[in-house]
Amino acid sequence: MPRFGALERVEILAAVLGGLWCGALFLPWFGMGGVEGDLTGANMLDSSWLPLVIVAVASALLLLDAITVDGLRSLPVPAFSTFLMPFGLFYTALFVLAGEEFLYGAWVALGLSAAAVVFAAMAWVIDRRG
């Protein structure tokens, strides 16, 4: 079992939260009054794949950096992931601000994306301190 330092642990946590946010996109975010079923984060817009890809890439990079993949040494992964991760939070916030009849999925996604941003930023701060 490899021993992880503070940076790696925070990176893994941010990656897991980002991955869970990708899953939360497929939970019901808004009710439709029971008429046409519920709207998930993914079927709300045809372009939901865009934030999904961005957050998945950020999470994958953090995870690979935590388990020390050699090819990533030239890329400042914590900084780059801190740049990418808030796009998921922004996408969620757009719909939370605009929508009505919220279901649990919207709140789960909001919480997960906010936590993923906080932990990605923590990883960046730890990485900068060296």
Add this chain to the structure above:
Amino acid sequence: MDLQGISREQKEMGAAVCMLLFIISLFLKWQTFGPISGSGADLGSWPLVLIIALVAGGIVAADGLRMEIPLRRMNPTSVATYLMSLLVFYVIVFIFAIDGLSYGVWLALIFSVIGLVLTFSVYRQDTR
């Protein structure tokens, strides 16, 4: 296009003007569907985008006018660059999502991208 011939202040004021034009483009026609049309301001989340554009434009305008910005631990142009990248993301999300795109959405994309390029160029200058 060579951005090195443009002064830092000119880039910042250019980016601030782009943010103003982006805000105006929010109220132009983004979608046409037969006789029905909608603007960017018909999207429920437009106030958030308006605030982001105002803050980003305000930061670059204040920096360009050499005003004191109360951001002690952060580079103001990095904050503005980040906020403008969110605006580009917002427009691209809706370009892929809506049918019957109209001129307003393309103008919003152009102004947000030009604003981002100008601000990023200032940020690169700062960090070198």
